[in-house]
Amino acid sequence: MNLEHTSPEPRDVDLRPFLTEAAVESWAGVDALAASLGIEHWAIAGGQMVMIHLAEHRDSGHRSTADADIVVDVRAGKLEAMAEVAVFLKDSGFTVEFSPEGVTKFTRGTARIDLLAPEGLRSQVPTVDGGRAIAAPGTTQALQRAELVAVTWSDQTTVVRCPTLFSALVAKAAAATGTNESASRRQRHLDDVVALAAIMAVTGPGDEQPSKKDRTRIRSAAALLTPGNMAWSATNAPEAAEAILAELADNR
Numbered sequence: 001m002n003l004e005h006t007s008p009e010p011r012d013v014d015l016r017p018f019l020t021e022a023a024v025e026s027w028a029g030v031d032a033l034a035a036s037l038g039i040e041h042w043a044i045a046g047g048q049m050v051m052i053h054l055a056e057h058r059d060s061g062h063r064s065t066a067d068a069d070i071v072v073d074v075r076a077g078k079l080e081a082m083a084e085v086a087v088f089l090k091d092s093g094f095t096v097e098f099s100p101e102g103v104t105k106f107t108r109g110t111a112r113i114d115l116l117a118p119e120g121l122r123s124q125v126p127t128v129d130g131g132r133a134i135a136a137p138g139t140t141q142a143l144q145r146a147e148l149v150a151v152t153w154s155d156q157t158t159v160v161r162c163p164t165l166f167s168a169l170v171a172k173a174a175a176a177t178g179t180n181e182s183a184s185r186r187q188r189h190l191d192d193v194v195a196l197a198a199i200m201a202v203t204g205p206g207d208e209q210p211s212k213k214d215r216t217r218i219r220s221a222a223a224l225l226t227p228g229n230m231a232w233s234a235t236n237a238p239e240a241a242e243a244i245l246a247e248l249a250d251n252r
Helices: 021-037 048-058 079-089 139-144 163-176 182-201 210-222 230-234 238-249
Strands: 011-014 042-045 068-073 096-100 104-108 111-118 131-137 146-154 158-164
Touching: 011 048, 021 068, 021 079, 021 111, 021 158, 021 238, 042 048, 042 139, 048 068, 048 146, 048 158, 048 163, 048 182, 068 079, 068 131, 068 139, 079 104, 079 111, 079 139, 111 139, 139 146, 139 163, 158 163, 163 182, 163 210, 182 210, 182 230, 182 238, 210 238, 230 238
Parallel strands: 011 146, 042 158, 068 111, 111 131
Antiparallel strands: 042 068, 096 104, 104 111, 146 158
């Protein structure tokens, strides 16, 4: 299965039927970021990434989230990219909040934006005011495989970079098997794995080539999806989702 896919023109995705008022406010922040700093050094991640794929395939799915997660590409010594995004959000009226571990989140009214860093970096990635970004499993390959999507989120449309369907599945599989996840967050990631796999069962696996690491991540997530796991209710086609996960996890 050859898996490399590029999209020279943005694909149109209408998120409006799926967004809460709080999510619209978060997208307003994303839009301002794209307009001011461009989109070269970051991509949509997390729940909004999943919602983009669900909406594109007209699947109302299980997913609703108000937060916007952004993974910033700080590889190859580009740490300033994270600080630039963080300072922009703060200067745009977002309040900087800190977890007990010093991880930042940015809120403005009902809007919330979380900044993520690729996994595997040797040091923590600073954001602003002494805070740091959390390193998210699977986001390095997600950045490498991101493509352009034109997202309509209100009466406005914003072009962003979003991981492909396959790389979104890999990212969610990696998150589901991460060592620092709570049980509830792990379950949410598994829900997303099943929902994305069900879409892929309809569209086909695409043209990207799964790496050995991709297959290991998918296989590890699939091992958590026992027959009674609630994640299977994230789709009307659990058997098809299970079959595509087995195919992608197969070590060839």
